[in-house]
């Protein structure tokens with residue numbers, strides 16, 4: 321068995337508003353390093369909620385979460401921020417770029433925050449990531465001057481800047497056309513196969529899901545089943 | 552220099568909303584420049600009035616007070632209240648002045664705080680010239696010492712004050728007195744005290760202070776002349792005038808001198824109570840105005856930051872999702888406040904200096920006050936920038952803290 325990248329043990333979460341309602345019920349999940357996992361399920365079944373818990377952004381849950389073999393549950397918010405900055409790249413359904421900054425700066429910011437590389441190196445790396453998604457020629461434009469598809473590609477480049485061991489996406493290709501979706505899928509696959517980065521994405525794209533290593537099917541806050549791809 | 556990513560974000564937010572940034576820092580600028588201008592004006596005015604009061608009041612004046620006899624010496628000697636003294640409640644006329652004045656002066660000179668000491672004989676007199684009579688007072692002084700302490704030279708209108716020493720039977724009179732008696736330098740004037748016989752003195756100089764009442768009544772003669780006028784000997788001294796190295800110590804030194812001499816020592820603060828009260832009232836008015844100005848500036852910053860945070864709440868959430876911690880977010884927004892404060896503060900200091908300088912050049916020509924007395928006092932500028940930055944930090948603190956508490960999940964979920 322390969323090393324575990326992401327391990328959820330008995331995770332349960334309630335929303336209290338308007339009434340106490342369980343959204344996640346006893347979720348157990350183990351994603352190993354380099355695995356490419358898709359989470360599917362009907363709208364409202366708790367996919368996003370699960371992803372937010374797995375990403376350490378949401379700390380209001382019962383059970384425990386390990387990231388790269390380290391217990392994340394119970395850590396301080398500042399420690400969790402550091403973990404996210406260094407090890408987790410997150411892509412949202414909407415791009416959420418900072419409109420006052422250039423695309424390049426948007427990609428650079430998490431890298432500058434990490435402070436592992438010099439500004440020059442971070443810039444070179446940011447260009448490299450933009451190139452992977454074919455938007456390097458947009459680098460010096462302000463983020464709000466790009467088309468939706470371009471913005472989403474910049475946002476994915478941003479998620480990769482610190483070479484995170486885990487990349488999470490909440491319908492990252494939801495706003496992309498089939499051509500762009502293809503680019504993103506190929507890249508994710510390459511990241512997991514060649515660089516051993518772990519990918520966990522929520523998707524509605526049947527094709528996309530079918531081509532990943534594992535499909536996790538959710539319903540009503542529970543994991544129905546794991547479909548492992550036949551090798 | 553490598554600037555941190557927090558700083559970079561803070562600066563980008565400031566420059567991408569230039570107008571609001573400028574408006575907010577103008578609020579600070581206004582507060583700071585008014586702070587400097589008003590402080591400069593107040594200190595300038597206070598210094599001026601203080602200086603003015605020292606042109607005719609010494610830091611400490613030692614004199615013999617007319618007192619009704621009481622039993623306090625006896626009571627403190629007996630340590631009980633058993634013995635009563637019967638006294639005539641009428642005050643006795645004090646004619647003897649200070650006893651052993653030169654011994655007292657020597658003692659006073661031993662005090663390290665004392666800068667200058669001079670004895671004086673004060674006499675109430677009637678001036679006569681032709682058929683006109685006026686009452687007033689003569690100060691018998693050592694004119695060189697008097698000049699050193701009170702800059703009599705600076706008030707001279709006509710004549711040479713040193714002639715007071717050189718010329719026998721000479722007198723230096725105020726301008727008002729000279730006008731009323733239509734006297735000029737070289738004319739004679741008859742001076743009579745309550746006790747001695749009248750003497751004829753020659754006017755060798757005319758002075759003008761800023762106080763009309765002094766100019767109309769006061770004159771200087773040699774101390775020996777005054778003693779003659781009073782029919783007294785050379786040891787007769789009514790006042791000892793003392794200047795200190797630091798006049799702020801006057802009240803405390805005065806108490807010390809009282810105990811060693813046994814006479815009343817009046818410090819300039821007591822002699823100018825109304826002046827001190829005016830200083831205090833002005834300080835209160837000034838501080839309230841400045842407080843309001845800074846409060847308004849602070850609200851400006853509070854407002855703009857709150858607006859920014861409201862607008863950028865999604866971006867804050869995204870920064871946090873990417874691993875910016877609460878303190879990092881606080882730093883981003885607090886820095887914006889600080890830069891607004893510094894910018895407004897620096898410009899405010901320059902504008903404040905400019906206004907102060909310009910106002911100090913406006914000719915007003917009221918009496919001896921030709922220009923508004925403005926002080927250029929470095930600590931005002933340091934205080935101003937400190938207050939400015941403290942205000943902005945206080946104003947930025949709450950919005951910044953609010954920003955740091957943004958829960959990314961709630962915001963991103965929408």
Ligand SMILES: Nc1ncnc2c1ncn2[C@@H]1O[C@H](COP(=O)(O)OP(=O)(O)O)[C@@H](O)[C@H]1O
Nearest residue numbers: 335337338343362363364365366367368369370
């Ligand atoms: N802040 C909230 N308070 C209460 N209920 C919520 C809140 N956010 C989401 N929910 C509910 O939790 C359930 C799961 O939501 P979500 O994880 O977004 O579903 P999915 O991403 O699978 O569509 C839904 O029924 C939704 O209505």
Ligand SMILES: [Mg+2]
Nearest residue numbers: 367368369490
């Ligand atoms: Mg969802």
